Structure formats: C-alpha cells, structure tokens
Amino acid sequence: MKIDEIDIRQGTANTPQRSHGNCLPYVGVPFGMNYFSVQTNGAAGAWFFQPDSPRFEGIRLTHQPSPWIGDYNHLLLTAIQWDDATQKPDLAGNYRPTEATFNAHHLALFDDHFNVQTDLIPTAYGAALNYDFQQLELAHHGVAIQLPDEGRFEFTATGLKLAVSDYHGGEDQNLTMFFELSIPNFDAENSGYYDAQNHWHTATNGTGKPLTLLLATTAATVACQLATSYVSAEQATLNLQRLQTSTSATLKNESADAWNDYLGRISVRDHHPAVVQTFYTCLYRLFLFPQRCYELDANQQPVHYDTMAKTVKTGRLYTNNGFWDTSKTVYSLFSILAPELLPKFLRGFLTSYQETGFLPRWLAPDERGMMPGNLVDSVIAEAAQKGLATELMPALLAAMQDSDSKSAISERYGRQGSADYDKFGYIPADNYSESVNWTQDYSYSDYCIGQVAQTLDQPAVAEKYWQLSKRYLNLLDPATGFLRPKTSDGKFKPNFVPDRWGTDYTEGSAWQNSYSAFHDIDGLIAAMGGKDRFDAQLTALCNAKPTYHVGGYEMVIHEMSELAAVDYGQLAISNQPSFHLPYLFDYSGHPEKTQVTVKQLRKLFNASTTGFPGDEDNGSMAGWFIFACLGFYPVCPADAEYALGIPAFDQVTLHLADHDLTLTTANNHEHNNFVQSLCVDGEPFDAVTISHQQLMTSARLETRLGLVPNH
Incomplete structure (x- = not known):
C-alpha cells in the first residue's frame, strides 16, 4: 500500500474525557522536525482538531506529541480575504472534511468562506504552500499568520522573517523557532499586524504577544515556501533556499518516496481489506516519532540547539518521544524493519545525556520528566543484544x-x-507515589544494564545488575498474586483493593501493573507458586469485570473510561502496562489463550477516526497492532526474542536488508482462533518464543490455524 492510499485521520476523534488515539493528522516527512495539521478549534487547547468539524481556522505548524504534553513553538497559517484591515476580519473558514485530502505527504482542502483552495506539501524543515483564490471578492487577499505567544517579525522584499518563542516549562524559557516565508507578489503596503488589543499596525516589523500578521499579495495563485530552524534566522534562510531549488511536484514526490520507502518494507496479501488498511495506517504512525531536532549547516553537518547551555552545538538530537510508551514496541519494530535508524537515534539520545548529565525519559523538546523509570535503557539493551550501534555501546x-x-x-x-x-530494595510507598511501577521499571533497567555489559564482555558488571534486577520481587504478595506497595517499615500497605487506581500504580491498578517483570517472567511465575497459579491469575484478570475505583486520581480519568467501555476484563489494552499481558499465557503453558486473546483484541483497532482503544502515544499502540498482525511480540525487548501469537494475514513479506522473510497463514478464517502448527524454513517449530537472530535469518514461517486448540 502506498502513502496516498492512507487517510491520516485515524484516531483523531477525541476529547479530554475519552481517547480514541489522541492523535493528530500529522502531515510531514518521516521523523520531520515539524508537522502540519488542520486546526478546527484552537479554543479547545490541545484538542484543536476534530475530524468531523467543518470549521477551518487554518493549518497549524505543530510540535505537539501528545495532548498531555501540549504544543510548543507553533503558529497558524490561513489564506483569507479582507476589505478594511483596521477592523480585524474573522479569520475562520469552512471546509468539507469528506472532500479534503489528508495524506501524510499532501494536505488539500477548499475553504468556501474565502473561496480558496489550499495545498500543502511538507519537507523535513518546512513546506510548500499553494493557495488558489478562485474568486476574489474583497479588496485584499493573502496569508494570515497567528502567533499565539511571544513573537517578533520583519517584512522582507519577498515575504517574512519571524521568530516564535512559546515554550513553557523547559530548560530555556525563551526557546525560539525561526521562521521564514516567501510569498510571490508580496504587497507590503497593504500588509501589517494586529497587536494583543487587536489594533492594526502597518509597520514592517514588530514584536508582541500574541500577534496576528496579514501578508497581502497581488496574485490570485500564491505559491509560498516556508522553512524553520531552532538554530538561527540564518539557518532558516538556508533551509528555505534548499527547499526553493525544487518544484512543489518534486517535493511532493520526494515526500511520498520517503514514506513509501518505509511502507514498502512490508508487503501484505490478504482477504481482509479493512484489516490491511488498518495495518498500513498504523505503519504510517510508526514512522512519525522521534522527531529530528537537528539541522544541516552549510557544510551539511548536523547542528542543534542545546537548551541547557543555550547555545548551538554540533551533532544529532531527537525529541518528542516518551520511552515508557515507545520502548515496548516502536524500537523493536525499527530493529526489524529499519535497523539503520537505531544508530542515529541512539547517537541523539547520547547527545541528550552529554548535555544534561542524564539519559532522556520524555523529550518534548527537552526533558519533561514524565512517567516512571528510565526505559531508554530498554532501547539501548535491545540494540546491544541485536548487534546494532555496537560502536556506541561503551x-x-x-x-x-x-x-x-x-x-x-x-x-x-x-x-x-x-x-x-x-x-x-523497593521504592517505599509512604515517601513516593506510583511506587510499584517505579520499582518494576528500575528493576528492568538494571537488567538492561546487565544485558549491555554482557555484550561488552563485562561479566562481573552484568551479573551485578542482573541480581539487582530481582528487587521487584520484594513487592510481590504471594497470597494475592499482586505486586503491592510497601512502606518503609517493610510492611504492605493495608486495605488493599486490586482495582484501585493511582497512588501506588501508574494509570491503572494492581491488575494491570503487577506483571511488568518483562525480564524475569519465569522468576515471577516461580515466586507466585508455579505455572498453574500464574495461569489462573491471568485468566482471572481477563475474565474479571472491567471495574475500577478512582483511588488516588479522585476522578474518572480517560483510561478508566476506556477500560470500562469494552468487556475485556481487566486487560486494558488501551494503555501500555497491558500490552504484554495477553502474551504471558505463552509462559504459563497455555499459548492457545494468547492466540485467542490477541485475535479478539485486534478487533478494537481500525483505520477510522476512532481507530484506537486508547492513547496511541508516538507509535506505541500502532506498533502493538502491527506485532499482533505479524504473529509475535517482544515481551522483553532487552532479551531480543519474541513471544509467539497468532498472525492476521494470508501472506506477509518482510523485505529485510539482505533477504525476504515470508510469513504465510493457512486456514486463515474468522472462526479459526488457534495455531495448529508452525514451521520455520520447513521444520516444525514447537517453542513459544523465537529469537531475533533466528527470525532475521529465516526465509519462511508457515502457520496453520484451526478451530480448536491442539491441547
């Protein structure tokens, strides 16, 4: 499937109370520095786009990775007409969502208020914008640019230079994005700006908060180019000059080619077209994050802005990524489909460490400190175990x-x-919130350090950290089968309620957050009393009522609503702590339960605007669906192996770097929920896990499905 066959509005119908993905329809190139989105209601804050709303306020240059993080260094562009600039015109238009084009490489819509066709073609650092005014009714027309926060601008002979500083809460409160726009037939005489009191000024430069600029033009067809930079105004000019060497048609083809290169690494043949559509739409989302936060200087060398030192430095840097989410699926898929990306990303994460003294946890654009643990460790360990970026590992x-x-x-x-x-040996609950999750994630990080040390032939270091990785067991209560919070006196907190959310657990209860010992499933099983007990606990989890107590949240948060909305027990696939849970049946000796559960969970996904069961989170939930369709999943990424599930398609071909890997599924019907047999390169395969090495060196996996399980 090609990128022009994918509608990027999947998962974009959301409110703060209910997430169907909490996605934006990002128009851009893979891992671009900026994305562009239609804005239908800026007054709604982070939920500024609704896919069914005909209101069109403009195209937003955005860096919002999640509504819970928010936007920064953003602005809004709208083609408008006006008569008397001294009276600020209504800048909002109207469009038909069903007739608009929402492709990753091309956004197109007709605004029937201002009678203008808008087309946007994205690039890594900017875009080509084409406005076709099909009926000129008022005295002036051109482009309105709204700067929501502190900005400064200067008109030039060919357009505009401006700077936007609207990032709050980071290391540099004045983080600035430089922006340059060229506009043909620029009419500076009839251009100007509105200040915060909506007073009109015809000045050719200005500063303020907020500002609305009107850039007039004398042409009915307006082909604009824009470029951005975090480095400097001069770098923005350089980025614009590079963009202007190509036509819009060439830029469109280049953007499409960049997407199709990644999409084309998997070929699917199947008789379920809706599932295939969902699969490729999720594949688009996989290659959006992390975003590049570096640029290429005049010598084509990477440079970036260091927000700690508040200066420009050499090297790669990436942003807009939360490892608590993405470490579970995104980077594992990169290691299979695009392993050449891992050295680049890891180099960028190392840059973050060198400039802050700590490896990143949640970047947007610098450290936000969101979510427990430090699961970039998982990404590093997985790469080490898979032999990627070996030169960076020391x-x-x-x-x-x-x-x-x-x-x-x-x-x-x-x-x-x-x-x-x-x-x-654990985080005490009387001193810290979400102590159970912090303890589990620290334990896993310790294991990851040991895994990297092992690849570097440091057995003593590896053994030290592997031993430390068992500390999560200090919170296991064998009587209940849950990890429970302990206070600093060594006692479990009293009045335990398994479905109480928050306080001691992250975005869930003990049901979802007791089994994240990804690295030590066998140890967890043994500590709980064996496979039968573990299987009974997982079965109870899946069959329990989807109940919750608001607990420490003291209100119904959207994750609770999403759990309750579907009858999948306490298996809240709407959020990351549950991603691996259906695959744990493999380890309890009941792979048939994994198979039927995964197949049912796939039904919660589709390519529509309500296409995800919860927050998609920077490719992580899209990645879960991709793995669920391929038939395997990285329960412990740092082990470089996959638990087997149930494939979705008749035939999938993974176009690996040196050969093709073909996955076929016989008897692939809706009523067949169980794997009857699996052969790897013609040989029967009875294990419940497969190593990354074996997977990547195989040529053919043949699965046959059946009506009932074998055992």
Missing part, C-alpha cells in the same frame, strides 16, 4: 550506569528515590 553503558546511579537532581532528572531504593 559510551551508552557508561551513560546508563551514571544516569541510574546518581541521585535525582529534580523530578525531571535521575532516579527518583534512588537512595531509598538501594536501602530497601
């Missing part, structure tokens, strides 16, 4: 050990409660 191991050993310097940097963690 430096990355040192960064892991350093980041995870020194005391936190704030809520953003370092292991929260590290001294208590080392003292008690």
Whole structure:
C-alpha cells in the first residue's frame, strides 16, 4: 500500500474525557522536525482538531506529541480575504472534511468562506504552500499568520522573517523557532499586524504577544515556501533556499518516496481489506516519532540547539518521544524493519545525556520528566543484544550506569528515590507515589544494564545488575498474586483493593501493573507458586469485570473510561502496562489463550477516526497492532526474542536488508482462533518464543490455524 492510499485521520476523534488515539493528522516527512495539521478549534487547547468539524481556522505548524504534553513553538497559517484591515476580519473558514485530502505527504482542502483552495506539501524543515483564490471578492487577499505567544517579525522584499518563542516549562524559557516565508507578489503596503488589543499596525516589523500578521499579495495563485530552524534566522534562510531549488511536484514526490520507502518494507496479501488498511495506517504512525531536532549547516553537518547551555552545538538530537510508551514496541519494530535508524537515534539520545548529565525519559523538546523509570535503557539493551550501534555501546553503558546511579537532581532528572531504593530494595510507598511501577521499571533497567555489559564482555558488571534486577520481587504478595506497595517499615500497605487506581500504580491498578517483570517472567511465575497459579491469575484478570475505583486520581480519568467501555476484563489494552499481558499465557503453558486473546483484541483497532482503544502515544499502540498482525511480540525487548501469537494475514513479506522473510497463514478464517502448527524454513517449530537472530535469518514461517486448540 502506498502513502496516498492512507487517510491520516485515524484516531483523531477525541476529547479530554475519552481517547480514541489522541492523535493528530500529522502531515510531514518521516521523523520531520515539524508537522502540519488542520486546526478546527484552537479554543479547545490541545484538542484543536476534530475530524468531523467543518470549521477551518487554518493549518497549524505543530510540535505537539501528545495532548498531555501540549504544543510548543507553533503558529497558524490561513489564506483569507479582507476589505478594511483596521477592523480585524474573522479569520475562520469552512471546509468539507469528506472532500479534503489528508495524506501524510499532501494536505488539500477548499475553504468556501474565502473561496480558496489550499495545498500543502511538507519537507523535513518546512513546506510548500499553494493557495488558489478562485474568486476574489474583497479588496485584499493573502496569508494570515497567528502567533499565539511571544513573537517578533520583519517584512522582507519577498515575504517574512519571524521568530516564535512559546515554550513553557523547559530548560530555556525563551526557546525560539525561526521562521521564514516567501510569498510571490508580496504587497507590503497593504500588509501589517494586529497587536494583543487587536489594533492594526502597518509597520514592517514588530514584536508582541500574541500577534496576528496579514501578508497581502497581488496574485490570485500564491505559491509560498516556508522553512524553520531552532538554530538561527540564518539557518532558516538556508533551509528555505534548499527547499526553493525544487518544484512543489518534486517535493511532493520526494515526500511520498520517503514514506513509501518505509511502507514498502512490508508487503501484505490478504482477504481482509479493512484489516490491511488498518495495518498500513498504523505503519504510517510508526514512522512519525522521534522527531529530528537537528539541522544541516552549510557544510551539511548536523547542528542543534542545546537548551541547557543555550547555545548551538554540533551533532544529532531527537525529541518528542516518551520511552515508557515507545520502548515496548516502536524500537523493536525499527530493529526489524529499519535497523539503520537505531544508530542515529541512539547517537541523539547520547547527545541528550552529554548535555544534561542524564539519559532522556520524555523529550518534548527537552526533558519533561514524565512517567516512571528510565526505559531508554530498554532501547539501548535491545540494540546491544541485536548487534546494532555496537560502536556506541561503551559510551551508552557508561551513560546508563551514571544516569541510574546518581541521585535525582529534580523530578525531571535521575532516579527518583534512588537512595531509598538501594536501602530497601523497593521504592517505599509512604515517601513516593506510583511506587510499584517505579520499582518494576528500575528493576528492568538494571537488567538492561546487565544485558549491555554482557555484550561488552563485562561479566562481573552484568551479573551485578542482573541480581539487582530481582528487587521487584520484594513487592510481590504471594497470597494475592499482586505486586503491592510497601512502606518503609517493610510492611504492605493495608486495605488493599486490586482495582484501585493511582497512588501506588501508574494509570491503572494492581491488575494491570503487577506483571511488568518483562525480564524475569519465569522468576515471577516461580515466586507466585508455579505455572498453574500464574495461569489462573491471568485468566482471572481477563475474565474479571472491567471495574475500577478512582483511588488516588479522585476522578474518572480517560483510561478508566476506556477500560470500562469494552468487556475485556481487566486487560486494558488501551494503555501500555497491558500490552504484554495477553502474551504471558505463552509462559504459563497455555499459548492457545494468547492466540485467542490477541485475535479478539485486534478487533478494537481500525483505520477510522476512532481507530484506537486508547492513547496511541508516538507509535506505541500502532506498533502493538502491527506485532499482533505479524504473529509475535517482544515481551522483553532487552532479551531480543519474541513471544509467539497468532498472525492476521494470508501472506506477509518482510523485505529485510539482505533477504525476504515470508510469513504465510493457512486456514486463515474468522472462526479459526488457534495455531495448529508452525514451521520455520520447513521444520516444525514447537517453542513459544523465537529469537531475533533466528527470525532475521529465516526465509519462511508457515502457520496453520484451526478451530480448536491442539491441547
């Protein structure tokens, strides 16, 4: 499937109370520095786009990775007509969503208020914008640019230079994006700006908060080019000059080619067209994040802005990525489909460490400190175990050990409660919130450090961290089968309620958050009393009522609503802590339960505007669906192996770097929920996991489905 066959509005129908993905329809190139989105209601804050609304406020240049993070360095562009600029015109238009083109490489719509056709073609650092005014009714026409926060601008002979500073809460409160726009037949005499009081000024430069600029033109057809830079105004000019060497048609083809290169790495043949459509739409979402936060200077060398030192430095940098989410699926898929990306990304994450003293946790654009743990460790360990970015591993191991050993310097940097963690062997619940999740994630990070040390032939270091990785067991209550919070006196907190959310658990209850010992499933099973007990607990989890107590949240949050909306028990596939849960039946000796559960969960996904069961989160949930369709899943990415599930398609071909891997599924019907047999390169395969190495060196996996399980 090609990129022009994919509607990017999947998962975009959302409210703060209910997420169907919390996605935006990002128009851009893979991993671009900026994305573009239609804005239908800026007053709604982070939920500024609704796919069914005909209101068109403009095209927003956005850096919003999630509504819970918010936007920064953004602005709004709208083609308008006006008579008397001294009276600020209504800038909002109207369009027909069903007639608009929402492709990743091409956004096109007709605004019937201002009678203008708008086409946008994205590039890595900017875009080509074509406005065709089909009926000129008023005295003036051109482009309105709205700057929501602090901005400054200067008109030039060919357009506009401006700077936008609207990032709050980061290391540099004045983080600036430089922006340059060229507009043909620019009419400076009839251009100007509105200040915060909506007073009109015909000045050729200005500053303020907020600002609305009107850039007039004398042409009915307006072919604009824009470019951005975090580095400098001069770099923005350079980025614009590079863009202007190509026509819009060439840029459109280049953007499409970039997408099709990634989409074309998987070929699907199947008799379920809706599922195939969903699969490729999810594949588009997989290649959006992390976004590049570096540019190429005059010598084509990478440079970026360091928000800590507040200066420009050489090297790669990436942003808009939360590892608590993406470490579970996104980077595992990159290692299969695009392994050449991992050295680049890891180099960028190492840059973050070198400039802050800590490996990143949630970048947007610098450290936000969101979510527990430091699961970039998982991404590093997975790459190490898969033989990727080996030249970076000594430096990355040192960064892991350093980041995870020194005391936190704030809520953003370092292991929260590290001294208590080392003292008690767990995070004490009387001193820290979400203590169970922090403990589990620290344990997994320790295991990841050991995995990297192993690849670097440091057995003593590896063994030390592997032993430390067992500390999550200090919270296991064998009587209930759950990980429970303990206080600093070594006692479990009283009045335990398994479905109470928050306080001690992250975005869930004990049901969802007791089994994230990705690295030690066998150890968890043994501590719980064996496979039968573990299987009974998982079965109870899936068959329980989807109940919740609001607990520490003291209100119904959207994740609770999403759990309750579907009758899948306590298996909240709407959020990351549940991603691996259906695959745990493999380890309990009941792979048939994994198979039927995964197949049923796939039904919660589609390519529509309500296409996800919860927050999609930077490719992570899209990645879960992709794995669910391929028939395997990385329960522990740092082990470089996959638990087997149930494939969705008649035939899938993975076009790997050196050969094709073909996955075929016989008897692939809706009523067949169980794997009867699997052969790898013609040989029967009875294990419930397959290593990355074996998968990547195989040529053919043949699965046959059946009506009932074999056992």
